[in-house]
C-alpha cells in the first residue's frame with residue numbers, strides 16, 4: 085500500500101524468505117516500503133549446505149549469506165539490513181535492543197513482523213521475538229506522552245514457524261500471495277544454502293491458499309501466507 089512501511093525482523097538472514105516473502109512483495113508492489121532486518125546471518129546454525137564444503141569458514145559463510153539475502157530482498161522489493169549479532173546462540177542484550185528500537189524510531193513502521201514467541205526447535209527465534217517486542221514497546225511508549233523519542237504504535241504480527249502447532253501458532257490472518265508467488269519463488273531460489281526448504285514452503289503456500297479459499301469463498305486465491313496477530317486490529321466498522 086502506498087506510503088505504508090513494513091519492518092520484518094528475522095533471527096537469521098533467510099527467515100523472512102520462507103515465511104513472509106510473498107507478503108513483503110505484495111506490500112512493495114502496492115507502493116509500500118519494506119525493510120528486512122536479519123539479527124544474524126544464521127551462519128552457524130542455518131547454513132547447512134555451505135558447511136558441507138571443505139575448509140569452510142564462518143566469515144565466508146556470512147559473506148555468501150549476505151549476498152543471498154540481498155538478492156532475495158531485491159526480489160521482493162525490500163531493503164536488507166544485517167545486524168550480524170551472531171547465531172546459535174543469538175544473544176540480544178540491552179544495547180542491541182536499543183539499536184533495533186532506534187531503527188524503529190527512524191523508520192516508524194506501520195506493521196512489524198517477526199517470529200512467534202515459542203519455538204521448541206530453535207533457540208534463536210524466541211530470542212528474536214523478545215527483542216522485537218521489547219524494542220517495539222521502547223519505540224511506541226505506553227500510548228501517552230513519553231520522556232523519550234517515540235514513533236506511533238505499529239501493528240504487530242508473527243509469521244508462520246516451521247512447525248506451527250508446536251510453537252503455539254494459530255493463524256488469524258491469511259495474505260493472498262497469488263500475484264507474488266513468482267517473486268517468492270525467486271527469493272527462495274536465492275537461498276542456496278537452504279535449498280531443501282524451497283519445495284516445502286511452496287507446498288505450505290499452496291495449503292494456506294486452500295485454507296484462504298475456504299475462509300473467503302474466493303476461488304482465485306492459489307497461494308497464501310499465514311500470520312498471527314499479537315494485538316487486536318482496530319477498525320471503524322465491521
Ligand SMILES: [Zn+2]
Pocket residue numbers: 095096099126130209
Ligand atoms: Zn531461523
